[in-house]
Amino acid sequence: MTxxxxxxxxxxxxxxxxxxxxxxxxxxxWTASVKGVRLFGRxxxxxSRAFIRQPKFPPAWWKVTDLQPDREFTWVSVAPGLRVVxxxxxxxxxxxARATLSLxxxxxxxxxxxxxxxxxxxxxxxxxxxxLKARSEAAR
Numbered sequence: 001m002t003x004x005x006x007x008x009x010x011x012x013x014x015x016x017x018x019x020x021x022x023x024x025x026x027x028x029x030w031t032a033s034v035k036g037v038r039l040f041g042r043x044x045x046x047x048s049r050a051f052i053r054q055p056k057f058p059p060a061w062w063k064v065t066d067l068q069p070d071r072e073f074t075w076v077s078v079a080p081g082l083r084v085v086x087x088x089x090x091x092x093x094x095x096x097a098r099a100t101l102s103l104x105x106x107x108x109x110x111x112x113x114x115x116x117x118x119x120x121x122x123x124x125x126x127x128x129x130x131x132l133k134a135r136s137e138a139a140r
Contacts, residue, residue: 001104001105001106001110001111002104002105002106002110002111002114002115003102003103003104003105004102004103004104004114004118004121004122004125005100005101005102005103005125006100006101006102006122006125006126006128006129007098007099007100007101007129008098008099008129008130008132008133009093009094009096009097009098009133010090010096010097010098010099010132010133010136010137011095011096011137012096012097012136012137013096013097014070014071014090014091014092014096014097015070015090016097016136017090017097017099017132017136018070018071018072018089018090019070020132020135020136021073021088021090021099021132022043022044022073024037024039024044024050025037025038025039027128029135030131030132030134030135031124031127031128031131031132032055032127032131033054033055033123033124033127033128033131034052034053034054034128035053035054035055036052036053037050037051037052037053038050038051041064044064044067044073045064045067046064046065046066046067047063047064048063048064049061049062049063049064050062050063050064050075054124056117056120057117057120060077060079060084061077062075062076062077062086063075063076063077065085070090071089071090071091072087072088072089072090073087073088073089074086074087074088078107080109081107081108081109081110082105082106082107082108082109082110082113083105083106083107083110084103084104084105084106084110085103085104085106086101086102086103086104087100087101087102087104088100088101089101097136099129099132099133099136101125101128101129101132103121103125
């Protein structure tokens, strides 16, 4: 199992940061790491499914497996030999929030795929964290 994680402090309330994160169909507006997201089951809730297109990755289906309102959500994507768990959270930090984004690869091909895509994955986590910060702070 391999995990990648990125945390960033944001000068906005945690609920605002989470609202930006949970509006998954608009991610392409604030991060170039996402071409588009189509959400099936609105609003975002446990059991919702999303189809995500990203540069340099095949399109993937994700299913929300956990959601803590105004705090975090987790979704999972599976393919033969591969399971990817992505967590998106926002909690209080000083006068604002700290957002934490993580991806965990597991399964027979998990470690191999994580090594193969390490550079892109790490770059995308930085892009997503910085985009989330800019979008959340702009809405103040």
